[in-house]
Amino acid sequence: MAPQDRLTETLDRVETPTSPTRHAGTLLRVEDLSVAYGTHQVVHGVSFGLRRGESLALIGESGSGKSTIARSVLRLLPPGIGHAKGLVDFDGHDVLSLPERRFRPLRGRSIGFVPQDPGNSLNAVRTIGAQAEEAAALLDEPRAARRTELVLETFAQVGLEDPRRVYDSYPHQLSGGMLQRVLIGLAVLPRPALIVADEPSSALDVTIQKRILDLLSRLQRDLDISLLLITHDLAIAAERADSLVVLKEGTVQEAGSTATVFSSPASEYTRRLHADVPALNADRYRHLRDAGGDRPGGERPKIEVSGVTKTYTVEGEALTAVDDVSFAVEAGTTHALVGESGSGKTTTIRLLLGLEEPDAGSIRVAGEEVSGRSHALLKLARRHLQLVYQNPFTSLDPTWKVERLVREPLDRHRVGTRQERSERVREALDSVGLDEDLLSRRPAALSGGQRQRVAIARSLVLRPDVIVLDEPTSALDVSVQAGIVEVLLSLQAELGLTYVFVSHDLALVRQLAHTVSVMHRGRIVESGPVGTVFDDPREPYTRTLLDSVPAGFGTAAVP
Incomplete structure (x- = not known):
């Protein structure tokens, strides 16, 4: 038992005088x-x-x-x-x-x-x-x-x-x-x-x-x-x-x-x-997703991760956070990394962004090796490789106004004149569906959805080729999440952006991604097109993840 x-x-043995008498x-x-x-x-x-x-x-x-x-x-x-x-x-x-x-x-x-x-x-x-x-x-x-x-x-x-x-x-x-x-x-x-x-x-x-x-x-x-x-x-x-x-x-x-x-x-x-609700509407954004995936790519993948391993020492013991991980992402598509906390997703994207150095393996973005670069060369690479953080409530400086938040990457990379930077900030805001009236606001005066749109605009302002999305909607309501997903897919279809999408929400991954890698204890246990992996999973761990997605009354007809 x-x-x-x-x-x-056990609890039947506990007598609580103030408990109400049970009856229908x-x-x-x-x-x-x-x-x-x-x-x-x-x-x-x-x-x-x-x-x-x-x-x-x-x-x-x-x-x-x-x-x-x-x-x-x-x-x-x-x-x-x-x-x-x-x-x-x-x-x-x-x-x-x-x-x-x-x-x-x-x-x-x-x-x-x-x-x-x-x-x-x-x-x-x-x-x-x-x-x-x-x-x-x-x-x-x-x-x-x-x-x-x-x-x-x-x-x-x-x-x-x-x-x-x-x-x-x-x-x-x-x-x-x-x-x-x-x-x-x-x-x-x-x-x-x-x-x-x-x-x-x-x-x-x-x-x-x-x-x-x-x-x-x-x-x-x-x-x-x-x-x-x-x-x-x-x-x-x-x-x-x-x-x-x-x-x-x-x-x-x-x-x-x-x-x-x-x-x-x-x-x-x-x-x-x-x-x-993603679990109830898997094909809601299919037209946008297909438009992005159908864009012709180059001769080689935009992102190539080959045999990457990363080990840390914790209290004198070696802990392998990423173990011989390999995957590729075609230009203009979305590749998802899924798995539970501790599966190695976050470490993998830190390696991809050059925030950590791998112990072994190779990471290439647009054919250029990411690891082993000098600070100056890595800064140059990050103009084309941006990150949208998980929590919009903590990722933006609360003392800065929206205009400065979105403009900061341009300032750091000394892109254009002051007027050109202001124009690009407004273009970036417009691309994520935000009005210029928000430029003078601070994050505290924005909703959660508006904050995340500002974070996406900030990542777009340098006009990068690749954006890493680290659980970008997990702190948001499903209705706000739906708006963010539509913005991301529309931008991908229009600009040919390549996304690496990190999530534990498999229903959202099915809506958004073209390909997926399932991570478990630092290793990729299954990888391939989203439809293939989710409809016919080979691995018990993948089936466990899929079985955990709330289905509700999934076959109900809704007018």
């Missing part, structure tokens, strides 16, 4: 909920109900009010700033009107919370065990040794292989997937009636995401827990929730059973969300 199969058995019916009822931050109202008259043992997903883009609604249920709105009115009824308790001293026993015991970012949700200077004991205090178990034992049992049951090591570790010593399992374990430890999960897998690899969502689904079923799932991904919501509430700018666009909302969406907004 697997450890997680014993979860009900509605557990959480929200009616006419409105929330304001100061004078700015962000949620407008939202209503929905969640039955015991069932799951409901709140879906929508950033700013739609999903997390604000969840925090209203949890009474975690910023004190003195956030104000909620309406009705939030949890198992007969009027959450919004209860004094804090009477609501506090419900939070944790009866309502569990799994936050979005495990890296920022745990205290970095305290061990996992020290923080777990705070959750164990909710069990009303007087014996400290027994509380610790229950924590370790729960860690095992949520799939943590060495519970004692996890208990003794600090957060930075665990992976993102392990930290998320810790948070789920702490949430279910008191066996609450309701778990609120706020984007519980958005920062994780696709395989880890599936394991986390499978775990939540199993716990919900085995422990008869209701699940309020917050997500922007319609495919995940359709696959995991019994019912949906679709939100836009704090208002409900539509609500109902998952099957009904997904197969016959009533609102244009829901139809657009459906269209923006």
Whole structure:
């Protein structure tokens, strides 16, 4: 019997007097909920109900009010700033009107919370065990040794292989997937009636995401827990929730059973969300992708990586991050590197960009060797080889205005006159669909999608031949992501750009890339055209990655 199969058995022994008596019916009822931050109202008259043992997903883009609604249920709105009115009824308790001293026993015991970012949700200077004991205090178990034992049992049951090591570790010593399992374990430890999960897998690899969502689904079923799932991904919501509430700018666009909302969406907004999910629309950009791939290339590939190896020494031991990696990219096409965290993708692109030197092998861009160049020659090569970083919220200097951010590569390479540089900045902005009015803004005054478009404009301003895209949309909503993908493919079709696209999102890779290399533990285990590799994978690891992609109701007809 697997450890997680014993979860009900263990937690059934824990008696929690404040836990509500289980019976059929509605557990959480929200009616006419409105929330304001100061004078700015962000949620407008939202209503929905969640039955015991069932799951409901709140879906929508950033700013739609999903997390604000969840925090209203949890009474975690910023004190003195956030104000909620309406009705939030949890198992007969009027959450919004209860004094804090009477609501506090419900939070944790009866309502569990799994936050979005495990890296920022745990205290970095305290061990996992020290923080777990705070959750164990909710069990009303007087014996400290027994509380610790229950924590370790729960860690095992949520799939943590060495519970004692996890208990003794600090957060930075665990992976993102392990930290998320810790948070789920702490949430279910008191066996609450309701778990609120706020984007519980958005920062994780696709395989880890599936394991986390499978775990939540199993716990919900085995422990008869209701699940309020917050997500922007319609495919995940359709696959995991019994019912949906679709939100836009704090208002409900539509609500109902998952099957009904997904197969016959009533609102244009829901139809657009459906269209923006890569897993549900693999051929959405086929015309643009084919236009780029059909561009005639040169006699030899634009990028040639041959037998590249890179080894680091960590605590006296050799760690091979990239092991005999080879691939080629034809001019005007997109080649994707896919795999889980630690597979060697990032090290490979650092070698390609000349930020690291390989221990063995050769890397050529446009026939020129990248490694072994002097600083001056490498700087010259980078005029034709640019990078778009993963996170638009941290990759742009917050003190600079957009004009300076986009112009800086021209300044560094002393390209043209001041007037010519200004013209090229405006051309670059226009090519990514941004207006000149944004030139005087700083990053804080831009949305996530606008920031990433600025980053792409910055990479284009030198008119490079090759752009390396390192998870360029992973921090963005699916609708914003769709806009970025369309910009990238349009630019490729128009300018003949060559892309190396690094991602763990195989659904997005299918939309965007022509060829793919699957990396696992530093090696390429499978490579070829995207259609061939994804439709008929040879390797078990590739099949595991593909099986982890949320499918939702993939065959549903959407008007």
